[in-house]
Amino acid sequence: MQIFLLCTIFFTFFITINAWYYGRAEPNAWTTGGVWPLPWQITYFPGNHTVNPSLFRLQAKTPGCDIIDKAIQRYRTLAFPGFNAATYQGDQGTLTSIIINVASSCPTGVPTFDMDESYSLSVTSANGIGIIQANQVWGALRAIETFSHLVFLPKDNVYMVRTANVTDKARFPWRGIMVDTSRHFIPVGTLLQNLDLMAQNKMNVFHWHIVDSEAFPYPSIRYPDITAKGAYSPKHQYTVDDVKKVIDYARLRGIRVVAEFDTPGHTGSWGYGVPNLVSQCYDSNGKPSILPNILDPTLQANLDFLKGFFGEALQMFPDEYMHFGGDEVLEDMTDCWYNNPQVRARMQQLGVGSDTGKLLNYYWQKFFDIIDSVRNGTKKIVWQEVLDQNVPQENTIAHVWKGSTLSEVYSEMYNVTKAGHYAILSSCWYLNYIKYGADWGYVNEENMRDRGMYYQCDPQGFPGDQTQKAAIWGEFVDATNLIDRLWPRASAVAERLWSDPALTQSADAAWPRLHEFRCRLVYRGFRVQTINDPDYCPYEWDEKYQEL
Amino acid sequence: MQIFLLCTIFFTFFITINAWYYGRAEPNAWTTGGVWPLPWQITYFPGNHTVNPSLFRLQAKTPGCDIIDKAIQRYRTLAFPGFNAATYQGDQGTLTSIIINVASSCPTGVPTFDMDESYSLSVTSANGIGIIQANQVWGALRAIETFSHLVFLPKDNVYMVRTANVTDKARFPWRGIMVDTSRHFIPVGTLLQNLDLMAQNKMNVFHWHIVDSEAFPYPSIRYPDITAKGAYSPKHQYTVDDVKKVIDYARLRGIRVVAEFDTPGHTGSWGYGVPNLVSQCYDSNGKPSILPNILDPTLQANLDFLKGFFGEALQMFPDEYMHFGGDEVLEDMTDCWYNNPQVRARMQQLGVGSDTGKLLNYYWQKFFDIIDSVRNGTKKIVWQEVLDQNVPQENTIAHVWKGSTLSEVYSEMYNVTKAGHYAILSSCWYLNYIKYGADWGYVNEENMRDRGMYYQCDPQGFPGDQTQKAAIWGEFVDATNLIDRLWPRASAVAERLWSDPALTQSADAAWPRLHEFRCRLVYRGFRVQTINDPDYCPYEWDEKYQEL
Numbered sequence A, B: 001m002q003i004f005l006l007c008t009i010f011f012t013f014f015i016t017i018n019a020w021y022y023g024r025a026e027p028n029a030w031t032t033g034g035v036w037p038l039p040w041q042i043t044y045f046p047g048n049h050t051v052n053p054s055l056f057r058l059q060a061k062t063p064g065c066d067i068i069d070k071a072i073q074r075y076r077t078l079a080f081p082g083f084n085a086a087t088y089q090g091d092q093g094t095l096t097s098i099i100i101n102v103a104s105s106c107p108t109g110v111p112t113f114d115m116d117e118s119y120s121l122s123v124t125s126a127n128g129i130g131i132i133q134a135n136q137v138w139g140a141l142r143a144i145e146t147f148s149h150l151v152f153l154p155k156d157n158v159y160m161v162r163t164a165n166v167t168d169k170a171r172f173p174w175r176g177i178m179v180d181t182s183r184h185f186i187p188v189g190t191l192l193q194n195l196d197l198m199a200q201n202k203m204n205v206f207h208w209h210i211v212d213s214e215a216f217p218y219p220s221i222r223y224p225d226i227t228a229k230g231a232y233s234p235k236h237q238y239t240v241d242d243v244k245k246v247i248d249y250a251r252l253r254g255i256r257v258v259a260e261f262d263t264p265g266h267t268g269s270w271g272y273g274v275p276n277l278v279s280q281c282y283d284s285n286g287k288p289s290i291l292p293n294i295l296d297p298t299l300q301a302n303l304d305f306l307k308g309f310f311g312e313a314l315q316m317f318p319d320e321y322m323h324f325g326g327d328e329v330l331e332d333m334t335d336c337w338y339n340n341p342q343v344r345a346r347m348q349q350l351g352v353g354s355d356t357g358k359l360l361n362y363y364w365q366k367f368f369d370i371i372d373s374v375r376n377g378t379k380k381i382v383w384q385e386v387l388d389q390n391v392p393q394e395n396t397i398a399h400v401w402k403g404s405t406l407s408e409v410y411s412e413m414y415n416v417t418k419a420g421h422y423a424i425l426s427s428c429w430y431l432n433y434i435k436y437g438a439d440w441g442y443v444n445e446e447n448m449r450d451r452g453m454y455y456q457c458d459p460q461g462f463p464g465d466q467t468q469k470a471a472i473w474g475e476f477v478d479a480t481n482l483i484d485r486l487w488p489r490a491s492a493v494a495e496r497l498w499s500d501p502a503l504t505q506s507a508d509a510a511w512p513r514l515h516e517f518r519c520r521l522v523y524r525g526f527r528v529q530t531i532n533d534p535d536y537c538p539y540e541w542d543e544k545y546q547e548l
Helices: A002-021 A066-078 A137-150 A188-200 A224-230 A240-252 A268-272 A300-316 A330-338 A341-350 A356-374 A384-388 A406-418 A466-470 A489-498 A507-524 B002-021 B066-078 B137-150 B188-200 B224-230 B240-252 B268-272 B300-316 B330-338 B341-350 B356-374 B384-388 B406-418 B466-470 B483-498 B507-524
Strands: A041-051 A057-060 A097-102 A119-122 A129-134 A151-155 A158-168 A175-180 A205-209 A256-260 A321-323 A379-383 A397-400 A423-425 A472-478 B041-051 B057-060 B097-102 B119-122 B129-134 B151-155 B158-168 B175-180 B205-209 B256-260 B321-323 B379-383 B397-400 B423-425 B472-478
Touching: A057 A066, A066 A097, A066 A137, A066 A240, A097 A137, A119 A137, A129 A137, A137 A151, A137 A158, A137 A188, A175 A188, A175 A489, A188 A205, A188 A240, A188 A507, A205 A240, A224 A268, A240 A256, A300 A356, A330 A341, A330 A356, A341 A356, A379 A384, A384 A397, A384 A406, A397 A406, A406 A423, A406 A466, A472 A489, A489 A507, B057 B066, B066 B097, B066 B137, B066 B240, B097 B137, B119 B137, B129 B137, B137 B151, B137 B158, B137 B188, B175 B188, B175 B483, B188 B205, B188 B240, B188 B483, B188 B507, B205 B240, B224 B268, B240 B256, B300 B356, B330 B341, B330 B356, B341 B356, B379 B384, B384 B397, B384 B406, B397 B406, B406 B423, B406 B466, B472 B483, B483 B507
Parallel strands: A057 A097, A097 A129, A175 A205, A175 A472, A205 A256, A256 A321, A321 A379, A379 A397, A397 A423, A423 A472, B057 B097, B097 B129, B175 B205, B175 B472, B205 B256, B256 B321, B321 B379, B379 B397, B397 B423, B423 B472
Antiparallel strands: A041 A158, A119 A129, A119 A158, A151 A158, B041 B158, B119 B129, B119 B158, B151 B158
């Protein structure tokens, strides 16, 4: 059956890639019911179901769980975009319902690292009733999304469903997207839309890089000045309700929200509202140099502040993990610690002499103690250089962002995991590899279009043993506010992180399914960019206009 | 006064660029009333007007001209985005109206190459009545847009207008944007939104690259099969009403629509509906090679077809100019003419022997005769290689797209104009120079961010005499369907083509105004990308969402 599947993929690919090569992509979208990201096992059977969206029902075997009940409501539209009940002329449908059967009880809290996203889905039954089976609600959410991909439109306002059996699970437990809301403030509606797109790509971690040097949109209740003075403007702040809304919206979609408060560097915007929190910076002649952008750990008041601040933040963000940054501190350590006479005097008192490296170690030691004291058991993520700098490492997770070619990336991953760390890989998946044209994955080295390495990069592609490789997770990084650029590039990463690597080696083979999925997202109402050049969707995005 | 203006610009720039450099762009948007593109003469006076958008009126001195009347309606919203009459708490306004005085009568037809876009605008009068003075309605449209840029919001729902005198005109008579609707079909609403953005950037030529090898969305009435079989699908065709709507929408905004029907190459999609129009292609061994993509001019039936087809097309598009393509034919000339036995036999009969260059010359001679016979006086534009290939040149305009560095571009321009041609420059302004980050213009060679050459490139930057330089026009080329990527990059080109070059040398100086203008467009409802990294607007774009 796998051979059959592979042949189908190959044949589809053969037709479409040729059509594409010669300039006319066939409208394969909405005519195949292909699933993105590719399930670990999917078997298609001959014959399709008809379905009448007015009569069809997704049904929880045990109703009353908000996560499932609301998903059922959402997918009434998501599964059948463009449906018009008034003009519907199809039949009653041979598929009438899908029963959703979840083994464990409805979670009241947010999803956690060990969430079980596996599921099975069967729409093969002759009685017109399909079945979703999952251990946890999170698997059921993924199953419903998969079901919605089996739907296709043979013509306008007519819906069919592929007859198929699916058994599926996540390859990596951490499939994230980092969004920076500091350099450019991103209003809540856009963040929520991004969560919708993440869920529809089966991604499960929203890494919220919420503050940085430039601005402080995070709403602190205990320290209102840090927000009032650190945000770009009163319009460029989140409210506590906004943060709660994001966390809840994410929870309903099986997505964890992991906040990042980058310290001790990148803290310029923290300093506007908290006196003496960041230290003044000087060049080697004692003249003012760069803007203050690093915490001053030599003042006890600052350590007290951190305890108060993170006591609040770790309540606001219930996820077990939090990201504490730690990148790019070297220049600041020289100018704002070493060259600052007051800081240097206090360094002597602390017994670190003039060694800023020792002060950095002192900082992390104190900082992690503080974190443990305000919420014991917090899992701590830091950017990789914190570990490169040999600061205290026990149980911290390294976020790897270095390496600009595949072999450099693989060598970074090898080293980090060799040292015994869990690691989140992002090096391959920075949005700044964006290129003109189709850049989500390249066909081969000889191909005249360099289509980028988003799809090509495999987090376990480095040489190393299974223990090392098991320690890897993955995350896409968007440091702009251009969420419309992010998709469908991040979709390529979503498949890399979800699917069986043996079945997803080639961007060529992925292309027709990704094209179809992109068209599906467009018809659902998301302005997602094209993946090919040229191509077309059965239903194109258009703008509204006023005749004047 | 010019010194004063320059100082103001310099001071504004000094403050903002520093703020930006250190990571916190101040919200200069909506607090300065800066104009984009920069007028040739603008004098600001101390003190601002207040304005009550409910009471304020733009008034035509002679009402009844649809172009002005509809503009007045549009700018009720465009000039005061976000206005809420119900919650307005401002005063009656010290500026109560602007009288629009146009010297010549209302044109019933479309704008033409020699349209006069000059105007003056004064909002200095003590009696609260401003004045727009223009020779033609087109100048009045530009004046109204300029007025709308003098409006700013000191706080929410409060509007003020800078006190200023403006005298302005276009630097180049042709300020175009090319959009390709073949490789990716672009629905009408998106084309119309693009026309709105063009008008708000004072651009005046929509170069509609409507068909190409991939697809034929142009609606021919006389040859319905060419559309039915050449378009991607019935959903990927324009109707005649669509084309009329685009032309009329453009006319109301002072924009010409210049269609391009690229021949004799790039015609693959023409061939699906017209038997024998494009010839079969073979390699040197006589085996089928590339897909047919070049017209066969050796058949009289094809020349007859061209006469019928362009007889219709030149009625559909009333502009005096039409673009006939002519690029990238060499491979097709070999494979589909020289290597095609039937074509080669007919070449003998035509007396061009085996010389495909001569056949190309024959084609253009016949083709231009046909164009003259169906609409005498048509101005013919071709891509530069048609002239490079020494085909008949009289009165044709060269569209220059070669050259990938500034010096290469300038050398192309020098050669083309030296040969006595009018020329449209596009080499600098291809969207495929898109980069990560701010890429619309670079500060200087030493700057670590390469911000691209969109702003830097000056169409008259090449060495040459005034006659040569006077023959140049400019056009931005978007060969994707990503109109949201186009802006505000095309805005950089808009200023280059409209404004006094002496006042617009530096992307640094342009930056604060372009930032403000981009924020204005966002608040007007256009999803236009950021120009800086980091930055923010007083009113950010957000997506709508449903709580579920």
